[in-house]
Amino acid sequence: MITFFLALILLVAGFFTYGRLVERVFRIDDRQTPAVAHPDGVDYVPMKTWRIFLIQLLNIAGLGPIYGALSGACWGPEVYLWIVFGTILGGGVHDFLAGMMSERHDGASISEVVGLYMGKAVTFIMRVFSVILLLLIGINFSVGPAALIAVLTPETLNTSFWLAVILIYYLCATFLPIDKIIGKLYPVFGICLIIMAVGIAGSMILKSEYHMPELWESFDVVHPEGLPKWAMMFVTVACGAISGFHATQSPLMARCMTSEREGRKVFYGAMVTEGIIALIWACAGVTFYNGVGPLSEALAQYGQGSVVYTISTTLMGPVGGVLAMIGVIACPITSGDTAFRACRLTIADWFRINQSKVTYRAALSVPLLAVGAFAAVSLPFEILWRYFSWSNQTLAMMVLWTGAVFLLRFGYPPICCFMAALPATFMSAVSLTYILQAPEGFQLSTSIAYPAGILFALACLAVFLFRVYRKGPQEEVETPL
Template sequence: MGSILIALGTFVGFIIAYNFYGKYISTRIFEVNPANETPSHQYKDGVDYVPTSSPILFGHHFTSIAGAAPIVGPAIAVIWGWVPAILWVIFGSIFLGAVHDFSSLMISARNEGKSIGEISGNIVNNRVRTLFLLFIFFTLLILIAVFALIIAILFETYPQSVFPVWMEIPIAITLGFLVYKKGKNVLIPSLIALALMYVTIWIGIYLPFKMPAILGLSPRMVWVIILMIYAYIASVLPVWTLLQARDFINSHELMVGLILIIAGLFIARPEIVAPAFNHNAAGAPPIIPFLFITIACGAISGFHSTVSSGTTVKQLESEKDARFIGYGGMLAEGILATITILVCIAGFASLEAWTSHYASWSAANGLAAKVSAFVEGGSSFLTSLGLTHTIGTAILSVLVVSFAATTLDSATRIQRYVISELASDFKIKPLASKHGATLVAVIAAFLLASINGGAGGMILWPLFGAANQMLAALALLVVTVYLLKKQKPIYVTMLPFIFMVIIETWALLYNINQFYGQGNTLLTTIGAILFVLEVWMVVESCNVFNKTRKEELSSNISA
């Protein structure tokens, strides 16, 4: 019964937050105005700038920000106990993550659809802009490499997911064609597409595919090459051709998956077997600050600011949709994180079974363990609905892989924008083009992923969490300066910025100290560079903040 009460309490809390706090920020702080022309109309080109109805854009935005991270992070974090994990997801989503995502979307919409990094040049100065873009480039570089490896590992772990995941591409392309070229209403074609997806999942159970080694390359590296080729193609195609339609299908797939899990939760009424607090997790880093770094997506994530101000803003049809997509999208991710936590604390048969899975940090921190905790635990809920364990595992494994794929190609597309902006600044014309920038994005990520036979991205993974949250803090700082210049209340972004900059700096310095003690020169150096970049950007931004504050005070005194 405890798991049901947690689910209901969280859902009700998010609904209240959306209708009160979200509405307050939207109407009082940003003064959303449907009459304002959005960048999707200003620069409509049918490729990147495409005015899109809110249901379709919500699906694209939600699946882009979610990926596999709100499953992976919470599945690890419950090692410290389920109470801290749930509280961070609830309060982090409402007061930090949703504010961060919505505000990034709004300032981009009011700055010609430019990325948060590009906007920082207008709001702070050009030095911060260049540093911010470089920081985003580095973060996305790690992300693309890591998620290519994650998908490759998932294909190896769950070979039944290969067929349905790849069949989703022609299904999505057909859906996009019917909606945008034939003018069909999206509802019926999308439902047919969803039904076809579940047919492919059933077929995949009987046609599992194991990639062989090819030309001396391991199966994992073969998958990484194929995925990089896919990411390149998906990034340069018009957004309506594949990304929008596939993400719309994925959002429906997730909703069905969540409904099935929640229905199973209410029917099975599983007891929570995990401890509320666990202070003796073997080998785990301290809960503070690492809880707030481990659960990023699902509470607050810097990557979301690149999505809001990258792909989403270029498809925003009207400012009135911003709260639903920006604030509501983050709360939807919080629901996914909550369900993941419940699956990982109530999906085990006993405390002994849970303890065996979470015996140590190294056990819980392994990718297979993270995913299997969700897939296996969720499957146990689905069996209460009469589904077999085989079908339940197939449904949930495809869901996880599909979401990881949305992160891969959305991140590649955003990386293309970042590289183009940097190339234009430094007058490197070949790299400013769509194909040149995308080529750099995928080649750089592939080289990183291929280090040590496919462990390259995972080598840098310990830094990614801190770098991602650092990006969130910096995005909140830029928005805070923006609000100050507009003479708007700044506490809604200033307080989250202060919290995040303290937490992520603490975690980064802890990691640097650990890497140095281990003699890991690569991670120590990269961590130090990130720390210097952060301090530089914060100092520059605070100087502008103080200058603007003084000017505001002077004008008030004069008045």
């Protein structure tokens, strides 16, 4: 229990200390935000801070901090370290920079922002990469909920039926103004996600029959499937520490803020909240099942959804069951629809298509959902998810390097740029190491993957240092998109 409380305190303290430091380095000012400068009633819609925060939380969370944390706990309570320091030093910085860089460039999609600072070739790569990633997420977060709802309803209402219903909903959420569905439903589900996490944590603390394992008890833990901690754990626990998907979602809220001073609460704050949720579920997994081995066996035998439902109903009773169902059904759906929405906006920014007109929005939304429907019924879910996991962290790496260059161009001392450059270096090593050793990757031995990942990360850092000390700070890119 000591480890859990220390980790919780560090996460909260990180928001008020390191988060404020990141805000100061960014140089928040009183300039007009895109939502104030030119609201269009569709994507640029001014909203209150609390509403934007809850929408951002649900956008970036989904099932990530629950499923990912439970799987990550199979490496033992050491996963707490990744959740805490990954959130404070990596994820919070990543999400804040992604959202605020977008806000400074008229709410541009992350692919366009990266292109401004990393060059034309990277722009094209990022555009294609972002569209594919967002489609993968939208597809992944439609098949899973459809299958689960089919289990809970009569046989005539099978997975295909519910998949069609979810995709029709996605079309509406992608097409309609952001305040019509997303702005109204998301805050409610966001509150449910928080209540669910608080209830789980409270039950574990108050019920004496449960023992929360300490960090110092876990160093002899071996993953049941023999998967190496480096870099598998850092990809498995993504949304609870750092996730490139967040960079595609932050611009949605950057188009709705009415003041730059909301940025730390909305972006860094939502990431810290997600880290807390991930911490609670990682702890719940090993605590409820009394160890890594039993947790792994339960996940393998019953699946993530059943484990979440069992933990919730046992610790919180019928209320927990309702919240669990909301969590495992509504949360992935609410990430899937914003994935398709962000995909529409990415393509619109790419080809400069005005989205305030109904016909133009429909021209992008309908084909996107058609592609999603085809892929959902044609491609294996497991393969889609595996490639999403790697591409997700690779995107985080690219956004952090962009943030480092962005900070350099602001004219601050180079030391400030390392706020983004150091986590970018770490994620560079994670990204390459993972794809070299992963079953869906090159399946190389760790003796090759480990040094290759480290050398790649050092090479990226060397290129950045060359830019810092040879070229020096440059003027901020001022041309808005």
